[in-house]
Amino acid sequence: MGNWEGLNEFVAVAETGSFTDAARKLGISTAQVSRQVKALESRLSTRLFYRTTRRVSLTEVGQVYYQHCRQLLEGLADAERAVTDLQQAPRGRLRLTAPVTYGETTLAPLVHDFALRYPELQVEMALTNQKLDLVAEGFDLAVRLGKLDDSSMMARRLASRTLYVCASPDYLSTYGEPRSLAELARHNCLLGTLDYWRFREQGRAKNIRISGSIRCNSGRALVDAALKGMGIVQLPDYYVDEALQSGRLVSLLEPYREQDDGIWGIYPHNRHLSPKVRMLLDYLGTHLGK
Structure with a gap:
């Protein structure tokens, strides 16, 4: 055990205030507890406890040492629990x-x-x-x-x-494709729960207030409206990935896309x-x- 030898006994005595109670807590003899603590004090060249016939208490050095030892033993217990957990199936x-x-x-x-x-x-x-x-x-x-x-x-x-701004080819063929954030003002934007869309311009986050003829708190409903050529929509990838890959929706304003x-x-x-x-x-x- 090297430098770990005697730490359990020392901590047990510090917490119980008794060599006898520490021995009972650890399931070993009082003589063994006393022997280990004395060996620890000898190795450290300092006294860790004041001993009288009535009580045992920590010295100033012992108090400092106890705080460090307590953290070490708690860390060791955490490490052992982590190893045990790795071998346990979720239940x-x-x-x-x-x-x-x-x-x-x-x-x-x-x-x-x-x-x-x-x-x-x-x-x-x-x-x-x-x-x-x-x-x-x-x-x-x-x-x-x-x-x-x-x-x-x-x-x-x-x-x-990833947040995508997109529209159907039919919508774009009728109304054209916006090339800048300012051009969104002349397009029908399909609204969710917010009145603005999120972008990034010149390295900074920028919210653009939008308006349109459709508002709904369902992303799926907004996708349906976009697929039917009713306007432009901004939605996360999991709503529009399939439509973008199939070409039923077209990604817009990519230079202004917000960070993921x-x-x-x-x-x-x-x-x-x-x-x-x-x-x-x-x-x-x-x-x-x-």
Whole structure:
């Protein structure tokens, strides 16, 4: 054990205030505890405890040494738990929440594949566009899109998403293609929940206020309107990728495209992440990043 020898005994005496109680806590003899502490003091060339017939208390040096030893032993315990967790299969209930469309089209299939690997795992998914309170409502994990605003949670970036501005070839043949942000003012822009679209101009983020004849809080509905030539739309990649690849939609204003957003795994601030959550995050990070 080298320099680790005697640390458990020293910490036990410091915390119980008794060699006898420390021995009972460690399941060894009082003589062994005393011997190890004396050897430690000899190695350090200092006294760690004041000893009387009634009580044992830390010296000033002993108090400083105890604080460091406590952290070392806690770190060792964390390391041992991490190794043990790596050998454990996920089991029990795992509750997660995610936005509706992204959850339906992208996340749920991956979570189902993960659950098939571990039959002892019971998964509960709540797909909602509301930001639920993970702690109050008992969720292990949330998948969130875009910029984060909750600093009380731990966050892990799983992937990125790209915002596209696009329109159908029919719309562009009738109304022309906008070449600058200013030209959006003369186009019919299909609105979601916001009155502006996000861009980047000369290295800076820029929001452009837009207007149009259609407003809807469903990305799928806005895609349908865009495919029918009703206007221009700005939506994340998972709504429009297929239509862009098939040519049914055309990407516009690419020099002004906003930087990619994050796709995040959010979980309560725990010192030690459970194996089921950690392994699902690893799985999602691997597959969403492809």
